[in-house]
Amino acid sequence: MHDHGHSGDSSAHPGTGGPGHGRDYDRTPLILTWEVTQACGLTCDHCRAEAQEERHPDELTTAEGEALIDDVASFGDPGPILVLSGGDPLERPDLFHLVEYATAQGIPTCVTPAPTDNLDRETVAQLADAGVRRIALSLDGATAAAHDGFRGEEGSYEAVFRTARQAREVGLPIQINTTVTAATVDSLPDIADIVADLGAAMWEVFFLVPVGNGTDLEPLSPPASVELMEWLYERQRGAPFRLITVEAPHYRVVAQQVDSDARVGSTRAGRGFLFVSHTGEVYPSGFLPRSAGSVREASVVDVYRESQLLRSLRDADGFAGRCGTCPHRSVCGGSRSRAYAAHGDALASDPLCPGPERIASLVG
Template identity: 55%
Template sequence: MRPSTIDTNQRPFVLVWELTQACELACKHCRAEAQPQRHPDELTTEEGKRLLEEANEFGENQLVVLSGGDPLYRDDTFDLIEYGVEQGLQMTLTPSGTASLTPDRIQALADSGLRRLALSIDGATPDAHDGFRKEAGSFRQTVEAARAANEAGLPLQINTTVCAETVEQLPQLRELVADLDAVLWSVFFLVPVGRGQVLDPVPPERADRVMEWLTAVNSAADFGIKTTEAPHYRRVAIQQRRSATDKPDSDAIGRRTGITAGDGFAFVSHTGEMYPSGFLPKPAGNVRTDSLVDLYRDSPLFEELRDPDALKGKCGACEFRNVCGGSRSRAYATTGDPLESDPLCPYVPEGYDGPLPEQSPAD
């Protein structure tokens, strides 16, 4: 099925299930504020299998991302991947870059039918990455895991956080992404939630310059690029008369750009809470008691987030709201209202004279 035929009112492009918040790392930006111990109320294996069965009700080839914490902290992760594949789901995984991610485990992931392995690299050198991740050796272990994924024939995605601490390293990271033969570079613009509240974001004007650079990289690189929590990447690309979807099918999953929290994206927490995104922790319900499909399609929160005319401030007045819409997660984190303007975007629509995000009474 072509991504352009999917109605995001009926199904998400991406469904993320946070298997656990347990993790060996203590990364500076961690949304989950991960810790070494697993939560006693995590979804059980059987509850997880029911969740995967429900995910299949969205339609064929539903993309499911198993995340954490470190999803490999659970001893049933391989069984869940195999069960999801049996259900007809496209299963992907975002493990932590630790010593536990051995070549044998990566080969076993490939053998289980996993479609994509996503690894995070936030610094172009061991010192920079390990300092950000607060774990000596994490850079080496992550690069070794990336090489092992290549050896196993497992498509590789690299995730990178963009904030004041990492932005200068993006050109070097671009070279590393190419060297690791990644199929996709997912560039995440910091949202101040969890431990990320202590980090400094890039200023809005700098964010736009980064996105201009990313559009140029996207046109020239052999790998695809997507931004996370920065949908105005599409506005920047349109203004540059380039397409932010130059290579929509190059990442082997068929993901297209244009998804935002609650509109093409959904998140299930380790305890079953259903959120529009892990970075927008406002629950619509719980999959233990409510239908996953119904929560996505019919909950008032999700319906509102899919209505560009419900947006407020300059995002609501913007002519790009149907292709961008701003980060609803960042709006929620900074104002408490997921429909307010995204403070990372510097663009002001022509003729707009209302309040700007930094002038909001909630700031």
């Protein structure tokens, strides 16, 4: 969610069935993330939102937020899962009201709170009482020194464990989000063990897109990404948590090389996933800063279904370069956000993928 962690593609979603849950991604996203504010007390190394100390004066108001939630409800059934992210969503005093408003309309709603002093036992209980289905917590190191260094906040590591314990006490499911960079990859096996020990329902592994503060971090090499994906797929088999990757759709190709019956998530920017900024701009994802419209001017349903930008992102046959000719393009499609960050063209090839032949030679 991202969010305090993966601002933008953080899905924080309850596992309600198999990948896609039988919906038509041309009509309805699986995940709609609303960045309710960019205000946050943390200064994380990889933050897409380049978080601010103060709330933006042009944030969507409570009434505009309610109107957005009304529109989300009008996608129909099955509708999207709504993720309230940031910044730190707890910086908005109307957060609990917004959760209650969405829950009353039957919208599964999740929150990605930052591990600050705002997130205490009472707040966790209030989130549960308001109807939150799941909260996402970020863990980017297997030790306090590694995680707190990445997050730029001493005590952040302990806050994750404390919040997970408090959530368990009130019956609120959690997911753990982890950012993969060249610096964090070696700690993933230990983090996976922690995810299991915490009783998390899901582990969301986010492959860095170099935007915002994240431009200073070193991403994995393409071959290393494939090796990691193979390990991730093997690690999640029989694990007590579900694993999803974000901004790494060639994970699907790798998984199917390992196991022809593999079923893994199938969303990507603008196709199954949508992001609404704190000021109401609609983006394919929080990592692809091209606006498809504004919820202040049009229903988010119409923007998702009719925007030329979003329609082009859903048409893998129109992609350029290797992604456009890849035999796996309908299954994968590449990270449109990373293509845009690397080439300035959202329809270009994803530089993290080494190509289908190389994947086939690396797996196994």
